[in-house]
Amino acid sequence: MPDEPAAATVQPDFDAVRTEFALPAEFPADVLAEAARAAADDTPTAGPGRRDATDVELVTIDPPGSKDLDQAVGIVAHGDGFRVYYAIADVAAVVAPGGVLDDEVRRRGQTVYLPDGAVPLHPPVLSEGAASLLPDGPRPAVLWTIDLDAGGERTAVTVERALVRSRAQLDYGGVQAELSAGRPLPAAIALLPTVGRLRRELAVARGAIELELPEQEVVPDGAGGWTVRARERVDVDTWNAEISLLTGTAAASLMLDAGTGVLRTLPAPDADAVEALRATAAALGVDWPADVTPACFLAGLPLDTPHALALRRAATTLLRGAGYAAFDGLDAPPPDDPGHGGIGAAYAHVTAPLRRLVDRYGTEVCLAVAAGEPVPGWVRAALPGLPAMMAASDTVAGKVDRACVDRTEAALLVDRLDERVEVIVLREEPGEVYLLDPPVVARCHGELRLGERITARLTVAEPATGRVEFTAE
The missing domain is CATH 2.40.50.140 (Nucleic acid-binding proteins)
Structure with a gap:
């Protein structure tokens, strides 16, 4: 018998998604030229006012193949507790305010990811090169140093411009495999499991809502096409995210103390939404003791049973109304409720400036506050417009991601x-x-x-x- 023909691979039209949402195809020539000049300029590395922190053990942990590396982490024992080092790409050192590059970045708002390639916030010569925390030599960075007590609570924070050197570019799956095999982790993250668990326990205790719904992603199918899978979030991913959240909450505290900044906000779950979720749990026969908070209840649910999935989907009603709040003195005070209901604390974006516009401004506020200096005028001038700018780019990025998943799902199922x-x-x-x-x-x-x-x-x-x-x- 002749061989049966191979099944056709699924080829969703991601270019149609780009067109539908008017995503920019490329950077203008003058923007690329300015980025190239910034990449070739070694002033950020050699400039004054930058601490030499190349002795600090740091590594990056990202999805496999990532090149836009915003963060590098290192954790050491410190007294009875821990010291967390979190180095963030110093984007303000390579993007001059008011230039054509800055204007283009402000138009884009954030990197938009599609399965077959991203539409980046910054030209790759910066985001995947000169500004990325790649492990190929000293890089300029903004270094957060956060001290924790033995229980994982924050006790002290400093933030400064520094020169750092990542020891290795790691990925979540690889680190998790080393841990599961009982092999020692690199020195920089040997304490990540300990600190990550402590921070996660504290998050649940303070009311952080983690839905843990299956996260769909479009990935290559191994035969030249595409498929959809449920992304498995390993422990290392969760622990690394807790370090980012730790930094974001530290940043929010600095901003609120100074009366200047931009927060990522989300109202706390209202009583009606909590009662509705309790009613759903009761209808499903899932026990929810009266003295257990929503955060603790959700954290204790299994991940994959039908009733748990339904309850996690119902719990999305607890997390509605996300936005940004900029403030700068008496005329623009901080919001009455500055908290983020999903995190259980006030929070600011500062850890992904290569991929998200607002992080650059939040970082500059924190640097100025920590140094006892005035917030730069270009930052203050931008603050009022940032919430609308970021809300618009968030909407586009979310719709693009959903469209790519939806069209791949439909292409996979059309023959069924x-x-x-x-x-x-x-x-x-x-x-x-x-x-x-x-x-x-x-x-x-x-x-x-x-x-x-x-x-x-x-x-x-x-x-x-x-x-x-x-x-x-």
């Missing part, structure tokens, strides 16, 4: 129309279900009962729009 499959009901009204393989979240029509496994028929799969729908049997 009318097939009957098992799904988990995530919502009753409007109906929403979760298909496990491939991991797809989609609308579902018919009578549904929350948290149940049901059989549904695939009725719509449109690769051009990303529309996928099921009908309950």
